[in-house]
Amino acid sequence: MRATFNIQRLRPTSVPQCALIVFLAVLCISAGLQAQTKPVDGEGHQWWQHAVFYELYPRSFADSNNDGVGDMNGIASKLDYLKSLGVDAIWITPCFPSPQVDFGYDVSDYENIDPMYGTLADFDHLQREANKRGIHIILDFVMNHSSDQHAWFTESRSSRENPKRDWYVWRDGEGPNQPNNWVAIFGGSTWELDPKTGQYYYHMFYKQQPDLNWRNPAVEKAMFDATRWWYKRGVSGFRLDAVDTLFEDPDLRDNPVLPGQNAYGNPNEENKYNTKLPELHGVLQRLRQVADENNAVLIGETWTKDADELKAYYGSHSKELQMPMDFMFTTVNKLSPPDFRKQIAAVDSAGWPVFVLSNHDIVRSYVRYGDGVHNDAIAKVMAGMYLTLRGTPIMYYGEEVGMTNNDPTRKEDVHDPIGKLGWPKERGRDGERTPMQWNATANAGFSKVKPWLPVPESSKSHNVATELNDNESVLNFYKKVLALRHENTALLDGDYVALNESDPNVLSYLRRYKNEAVLVVLNMSGTEQKVSFDLAAQGFSAANASTLLTTLNSHPQ
Ligand code: NOJ
Numbered sequence: 146m147r148a149t150f151n152i153q154r155l156r157p158t159s160v161p162q163c164a165l166i167v168f169l170a171v172l173c174i175s176a177g178l179q180a181q182t183k184p185v186d187g188e189g190h191q192w193w194q195h196a197v198f199y200e201l202y203p204r205s206f207a208d209s210n211n212d213g214v215g216d217m218n219g220i221a222s223k224l225d226y227l228k229s230l231g232v233d234a235i236w237i238t239p240c241f242p243s244p245q246v247d248f249g250y251d252v253s254d255y256e257n258i259d260p261m262y263g264t265l266a267d268f269d270h271l272q273r274e275a276n277k278r279g280i281h282i283i284l285d286f287v288m289n290h291s292s293d294q295h296a297w298f299t300e301s302r303s304s305r306e307n308p309k310r311d312w313y314v315w316r317d318g319e320g321p322n323q324p325n326n327w328v329a330i331f332g333g334s335t336w337e338l339d340p341k342t343g344q345y346y347y348h349m350f351y352k353q354q355p356d357l358n359w360r361n362p363a364v365e366k367a368m369f370d371a372t373r374w375w376y377k378r379g380v381s382g383f384r385l386d387a388v389d390t391l392f393e394d395p396d397l398r399d400n401p402v403l404p405g406q407n408a409y410g411n412p413n414e415e416n417k418y419n420t421k422l423p424e425l426h427g428v429l430q431r432l433r434q435v436a437d438e439n440n441a442v443l444i445g446e447t448w449t450k451d452a453d454e455l456k457a458y459y460g461s462h463s464k465e466l467q468m469p470m471d472f473m474f475t476t477v478n479k480l481s482p483p484d485f486r487k488q489i490a491a492v493d494s495a496g497w498p499v500f501v502l503s504n505h506d507i508v509r510s511y512v513r514y515g516d517g518v519h520n521d522a523i524a525k526v527m528a529g530m531y532l533t534l535r536g537t538p539i540m541y542y543g544e545e546v547g548m549t550n551n552d553p554t555r556k557e558d559v560h561d562p563i564g565k566l567g568w569p570k571e572r573g574r575d576g577e578r579t580p581m582q583w584n585a586t587a588n589a590g591f592s593k594v595k596p597w598l599p600v601p602e603s604s605k606s607h608n609v610a611t612e613l614n615d616n617e618s619v620l621n622f623y624k625k626v627l628a629l630r631h632e633n634t635a636l637l638d639g640d641y642v643a644l645n646e647s648d649p650n651v652l653s654y655l656r657r658y659k660n661e662a663v664l665v666v667l668n669m670s671g672t673e674q675k676v677s678f679d680l681a682a683q684g685f686s687a688a689n690a691s692t693l694l695t696t697l698n699s700h701p702q
Contacts (some may be wrong), residue, residue, distance in 0.1 A: 192233075196281065198538065198539040214592075217258065247353070253296075305344070314356050318338070330350055356393070376439040382441040394422065400419065449469075451473070452492060459497075470539065509543075525696055528623050650672075662680075
């Protein structure tokens, strides 16, 4: 039967100027759908494909001992909240011993917990409590570099003959100059002269983060063993930090120089000879074997320029990363259906998509997409999008309550070294790392003392306790979408089918699974929009449709 599903008019939201709408309708309903409980379903999906991941920054999540910094026991105390939100896996950014130059991304011992966060016993407690609730723990594997305070580097720099010398990348200078023109991501040269042995060591990030030499099999073994050590403690996988940068050209060819300068005053360059070298795929394949032996998942911090580059990280026959993150998605910094459509289609064809809106290095989505007036409505639209797409979403803590960036306004308040170095062009990443907003009390209920970073004024209204009591809050919208996502087969397993592809204002798509589908309609414009759908080609009839969730005040006619 030919049928047209025609929404005559989508009424404005409670925000009159801005009709931002999420409309989800089941077109053919089948009964008895259950959330996935087994690791592999009838479609061959793995547990992580049906899971919702949640990134949390341990310094900022919950402070159980009131020292101003979050900790393991703090995280454990919030597991019930995470469960009720609809989170299945938490990715904890580095919590290992570290001098904290890069807030944990400078690891001085891969097999322990930084005392600031507690003890290994606290971690084990957290793991047990997470297990009880069916929440997986993912740790951050900082594999490109260690801290310069790691015992391996202390040995390596002690003499040219030290057995660990070749665990890092040491080179002679070019006469009185550095070995080549490579510029570090965090500013300055990638080369640091070590006066004791008269050679330069290589660091893609800060000089306190010397790069490990992944051409040395002993390094690979030691690092892989570190993952095994955590798997034995019960972790379910790793997010691989800076995976693009594992290898460097052995001939150290100069990178091509591009016009302009970075925020630190260095020439821009194309990282042709020190990122995404083909050798890294061998490492990922072998690391994946270790992960497979432990039923674990590998998530990649994969900065790619297009879908082909992203595809390479899944590996041929999907033998590398199960979850390379799609950061191209985060570069669509405006509410643009055509741009999102393009990105979604590209990643959908590359493999199992992994969508993120924000993280600890990116300005929060609440600010990036918000117009300053309708930010809550816009935050709901964004949630309505990335939590209903095919793939696995990774939330960033606080996004669910509409946390804003709280950027420092004075250089002397900056903690993140790149903010100090690049001020005022680069203010650093403190703004997106502020304490989780639990309630409307002082310090947003994160700590009883002054936290390491200040909470914004908006924490008075945008916090868990306040929003739980408001049916229209961003938090309750997240909860509803996440609940749907867990119970609806089309949202779990369905294909992505783009609709109305020339509409510049409304992003619409179907998630279609066998004889059922969910229609998602997101009005990204500031005005009321009329949309209509002819779903006959998909075999669906309006007669069988019902609304699952909407930000409209009333159902469409
Ligand atoms: C990427 C991490 O996300 C970032 O926070 C860190 O500074 C760099 N890698 C270096 O580890």
